[in-house]
Amino acid sequence: MxxxxxxxxxxxxxxxxxxxxxxxxxxxxxxxxxxxxxxxxxxxxxxxxxxxxxxxxxxxxxxxxxxxxxxVNPVCEHFKWCGGCTTQQLDYQKQLYYKQKQVSDILNKIGGEKNLDINTIIGCAHTFFYRNKMEYTFSGIPWYIGDESYNDVIVGLHVPKRFDKILNINKCHINHEVFNDILEISKEIAVKEKMIPYHVRKHTGFLRFLVIRIGIHTNEVMVNLVTAGYKPKIIKPLVDALVDRIPNIKSIVNTINNQKSNIASGTSKLLYGDEYINEKIGDYTFKISANSFFQTNSYQVKTLYDYIIKTADFKKSDIVYDLYCGTGTIGIYISSFVKKVYGIEIVKDAIKDAKFNAKKNNIKNISFYDSDIKDFFTNQNTKIDKPNTIIIDPPRPGLHPNVIKDIITLSPSKIIYVSCNPSTQARDVKIFLEEDYKICNIQPIDMFPHTPHIECIITLKK
Ligand SMILES: C[S@@+](CC[C@H](N)C(=O)[O-])C[C@H]1O[C@@H](n2cnc3c(N)ncnc32)[C@H](O)[C@@H]1O
Missing domain, CATH: 2.40.50.140 (Nucleic acid-binding proteins)
Known part of the structure; x- marks a missing residue:
């Protein structure tokens, strides 16, 4: 054709x-x-x-x-319009089959390797209501499906490829169930109190985002109200309603974003309770603040971290770098198996949390640094031990070329590359393969049922 x-x-x-x-x-x-x-x-x-x-x-x-x-019949009324769960109409076992196939296709094509031995993908036992974080948008510009009508303020998710139109969400089936109650309360109070949503084209209005987090294993809830300016009186009725009606709320934070950029970050002020919530992974407890990264599927994160321990086959003499360490979770989780861990991460609040988490869990063989990893090894003044294992868990764009060069210079005997984007992972792994490294294990893990996202751990050895 x-x-x-x-x-x-x-x-x-x-x-x-x-x-x-x-x-x-x-x-x-x-x-x-x-x-x-x-x-x-x-x-x-x-x-x-x-x-x-x-x-x-x-x-x-x-x-x-x-x-x-x-x-299968998609359970969610928003499935057709919301871009989140693209494969909810596909049987879950088949979702896993295709994710496995995609990892294989991508690694064989982009990675340039042939007939790779890829372990069977590990599925997730909780296929619904698994997300511990969701970022909703307050808006006055709804996406119309038919001739329905909306209140002056709605709360929902971006329609795919539209920065301005918001799909009003009544119930999401992948976030924790309590998020749907918070969503409902937020809409009700915003409408009742005539709160003005932010207008992304005119840059007027006040309410921007509703970011909700829960420690699935501690049942502690955080609500982060992102607004264009600091006017706590305006949002007080919403804060009071949430405290009154959500029994396990532990933290309400107000993040102020006065900029035009449509993002849910800025300076944060505490409105109620503590500045953070806690989550557990295995025997360890972690503090999570409003701006820190934490793996979004608390049910499956233990499986992911246990697999890192299994594939790394650590020795008590090992020096490990945990690059892109977030709140220090991987480093702390593996610390009892090795001599020393160094964690590096760009977000200062996450490093603060990581240091707090190490203390709280009584971990003494770990040090954290806040830095962009691409500059860390050239700017680092204090000498740190050379690693024999490097764990990398970068965001979706993968590794900066400087970071790849630095890792190759450091020449660890093992690299454990954890990624949520197999294409950038394959691109980066190809460069390591051109050096002395060989792939010795590939393990896809499903952290995100019904969505197209795939987590994959590739272990490289010299
Ligand atoms: C996928 S998360 C992994 C976090 C952690 N390993 C975990 O399992 O929770 C990626 C992390 O990389 C951090 N990050 C992004 N770009 C970075 C950079 N250039 N230098 C250092 N850290 C960066 C992000 O803030 C985020 O915490």
Whole structure:
């Protein structure tokens, strides 16, 4: 099929044969590949073409002509419009099958390796209500599905590819259940008190984000109200309602973002309770503040960290670097198996939490540094021990070239690369393979059921 014959907006009948990384169905016609949103393998659909490129076209399903045998009814009323759970209509075991296949395809293609031995993906026992953090947006610009009407302020999630339109969320099935109660209370009070949501185009208004966190194993809840300015009187009725109606609320924080950038960070003021909540992983307790990273699936994080211990095969003499250490969770969790751990992380609040966490858990063989890792090894004045193992857990863009160079210079005998983005992981691993390193273990782990995200641990040894 020639892409020149296709037109944007054209409707086309497609048979879906595979699932791409990112959650779109794949259909092949001659040498043209179609990536089809809202379609799963073995479905036959009518799809509308939205983008045409030289070798591929993008489309979205508008009608299912034939169901897939792996299809299930999505439980969420928002499934069709919310971009979060792209594969909720696919049986969970099949979701795992395709995630495993995607890791294999990506590593074989981008990583340049052939016939890699990849362990079977470890699934998640809790497939719903597993998220311990969710960031909702207050808005006065709703996404209309039909001719429904909305209040002047809604709370919800961004519609895919729209920075300005918000899908009003009634109930989310992947965040912790208490978040849905908080969502409801926030909407009710914001409307009753005529609070003004922030307007992302005009840059006017006040209420920006509602960020909710819970320590799943401690049952402690934090609410972070992100506003454009510090006016605690305006949000007091909402704070009072949350304290009154959510019994396990431990912390209410107000983060002030006066900037145009549409992000949920800034300076934070405490409005109620403590500045942080606690979460447990195994025998360890961790403090989490409003601006610190913490793995979003508390049920599966122990599996992830236990696997790091298993694949690292630590010795009591080991010196370990925990790069991109967040609140120090990996370093603290593995500390009893090794001689010394050094954790490095860019967010100052996270490093403060990490130091607090080490003390709280009585860990003495760990040191933390706040720094951008790409500058750390060139700027570091105090001498630190050379590592024999480096654990890396970077954000989605993967490793900066300077960091790869520094790791190669440090020449540890083991690198354990934990990633939530197999494509950047494959790109980076390829460079380590061009040095003396060999892959000795690949373990995908599902931390994010129903979403296209995949966690994967690759162990490299010299
Ligand atoms: C995927 S998280 C991993 C955190 C931690 N290992 C864990 O399991 O909770 C990535 C972390 O890298 C940090 N980070 C991002 N860019 C960084 C950089 N350039 N230098 C140092 N840390 C960075 C983020 O703040 C975040 O805490």
């Amino acid at each position: 020639e892409n020149k014959k296709l037109k944007r907006g054209q409707e086309i009948k497609l048979k879906i044969s595979d699932l791409a990384f990112g959650g779109k169905g794949i259909s092949k016609k001659d040498d043209l590949v179609f990536f089809v949103k809202d379609a799963i393998p073995n479905q036959e659909v009518i799809a509308k073409i939205s983008k045409i490129k030289k070798k591929y076209a993008e489309a979205y399903s508008i009608e299912t002509l034939k169901d897939s045998t792996d299809q």
